[in-house]
Amino acid sequence: xxxxxxxxxxxxxxxxxxxxxxxxxxxxxxxxxxxxxxxxxxxxxxxxxxxxxxxxxxxxxxxxxxxxxxxxxxxxxxxxxxxxxxxxxxxxxxxxxxxxxxxxxxxxxxxxxxxxxxxxxxxxxxxxxxxxxxxxxxxxxxxxxxxxxxxxxxxxxxxxxxxxxx
Amino acid sequence: xxxxxxxxxxxxxxxxxxxxxxxxxxxxxxxxxxxxxxxxxxxxxxxxxxxxxxxxxxxxxxxxxxxxxxxxxxxxxxxxxxxxxxxxxxxxxxxxxxxxxxxxxxxxxxxxxxxxxxxxxxxxxxxxxxxxxxxxxxxxxxxxxxxxxxxxxxxxxxxxxxxxxxxxxxxxxxxxxxxxxxxxxxxxxxxxxxxxxxxxxxxxxxxxxxxxxxxxxxxxxxxxxxxxxxxxxxxxxxxxxx
Numbered sequence: 243x244x245x246x247x248x249x250x251x252x253x254x255x256x257x258x259x260x261x262x263x264x265x266x267x268x269x270x271x272x273x274x275x276x277x278x279x280x281x282x283x284x285x286x287x288x289x290x291x292x293x294x295x296x297x298x299x300x301x302x303x304x305x306x307x308x309x310x311x312x313x314x315x316x317x318x319x320x321x322x323x324x325x326x327x328x329x330x331x332x333x334x335x336x337x338x339x340x341x342x343x344x345x346x347x348x349x350x351x352x353x354x355x356x357x358x359x360x361x362x363x364x365x366x367x368x369x370x371x372x373x374x375x376x377x378x379x380x381x382x383x384x385x386x387x388x389x390x391x392x393x394x395x396x397x398x399x400x401x402x403x404x405x406x407x408x
Numbered sequence: 409x410x411x412x413x414x415x416x417x418x419x420x421x422x423x424x425x426x427x428x429x430x431x432x433x434x435x436x437x438x439x440x441x442x443x444x445x446x447x448x449x450x451x452x453x454x455x456x457x458x459x460x461x462x463x464x465x466x467x468x469x470x471x472x473x474x475x476x477x478x479x480x481x482x483x484x485x486x487x488x489x490x491x492x493x494x495x496x497x498x499x500x501x502x503x504x505x506x507x508x509x510x511x512x513x514x515x516x517x518x519x520x521x522x523x524x525x526x527x528x529x530x531x532x533x534x535x536x537x538x539x540x541x542x543x544x545x546x547x548x549x550x551x552x553x554x555x556x557x558x559x560x561x562x563x564x565x566x567x568x569x570x571x572x573x574x575x576x577x578x579x580x581x582x583x584x585x586x587x588x589x590x591x592x593x594x595x596x597x598x599x600x601x602x603x604x605x606x607x608x609x610x611x612x613x614x615x616x617x618x619x620x621x622x623x624x625x626x627x628x629x630x631x632x633x634x635x636x637x638x639x640x641x642x643x644x645x646x647x648x649x650x
Binding site (some may be wrong): 266272288291 | 424
């Protein structure tokens with residue numbers, strides 16, 4: 243269990259936001275990075291700004307972290323889409339690749355295979371194997387059915403296994 | 409736990425560990441929150457300007473068929489305690505824009521209204537798309553950014569495209585048929601085409617010193633869309649097929 247992100251922290255009405263920020267800003271930034279965002283820090287910051295604006299409207303303290311995760315995932319997708327569309331703008335360096343170069347050889351092979359998966363497959367695996375979310379939490383984060391999470395996970399693992407065998 | 413599970417977990421944790429910490433994260437957040445807090449004040453100030461303009465207009469014309477001028481209308485449909493904030497205001501000077509309704513949708517029987525706002529800040533113009541619902545409801549997706557500093561010449565792009573809450577990629581989200589285009593002030597006309605080449609209905613929804621905002625209604629899938637941006641002389645500044 244990733245204690246920083248997988249467990250629901252206690253969220254106090256007044257100090258809860260600051261505590262949540264201290265506890266989860268870095269993991270949220272890394273989540274955006276693992277999902278392929280080119281500006282993970284900006285995405286994590288924006289997610290907390292939005293959470294701050296809705297803090298009092300959230301129905302309960304257990305809603306804050308799921309909201310945060312969902313916002314980071316959505317913003318990461320948005321940035322990817324933006325970069326795909328604006329083709330004529332100068333390309334930004336691919337930080338995935340830069341970081342991947344420093345990985346151990348075995349892990350680099352896995353990362354290359356992971357990067358070749360579909361966006362949804364990659365999301366499911368990152369949420370499961372990095373955040374240690376269960377299927378229900380993954381489904382809520384991505385806004386899809388639990389059955390879709392199961393099927394996507396199976397497809398992703400099969401694709402990953404095949405890529406590593408080749 | 410099989411070998412692939414372990415390798416995957418190890419890879420993700422090692423890669424995540426390569427992301428450097430952000431020592432100034434809290435200060436950055438405080439700055440963003442301050443900036444965000446100022447936005448409603450600026451919009452309110454602009455709205456007050458509208459009211460002042462209307463009052464002056466009425467006073468000058470003494471009620472002789474005055475130009476209706478700027479208008480403020482509340483959207484029809486579901487009304488609740490939170491809907492009073494959903495007032496669409498047309499600003500007379502064009503310096504700021506919005507909130508402007510781009511569309512609305514229902515989710516679990518709750519109606520959300522998607523609003524575009526543009527405000528001028530010390531670091532430039534900021535625009536945002538947000539879905540407003542009743543006070544006890546939230547819609548987690550939205551988008552906001554600085555209006556870009558447009559390049560003076562190629563190869564920089566003079567057009568930006570953004571899905572309207574469709575942050576799950578092409579043709580996703582509750583208003584997947586809509587797309588927002590930002591263009592540089594040099595662009596005076598924008599044509600948008602669907603993937604099959606058919607023209608798309610485009611309307612200008614806002615114009616500020618920094619950009620012109622167009623809303624394209626594809627009435628269907630947006631995948632493979634294209635666009636052509638031209639200047640006042642009819643020169644094609646940018647043409648693309650995605």
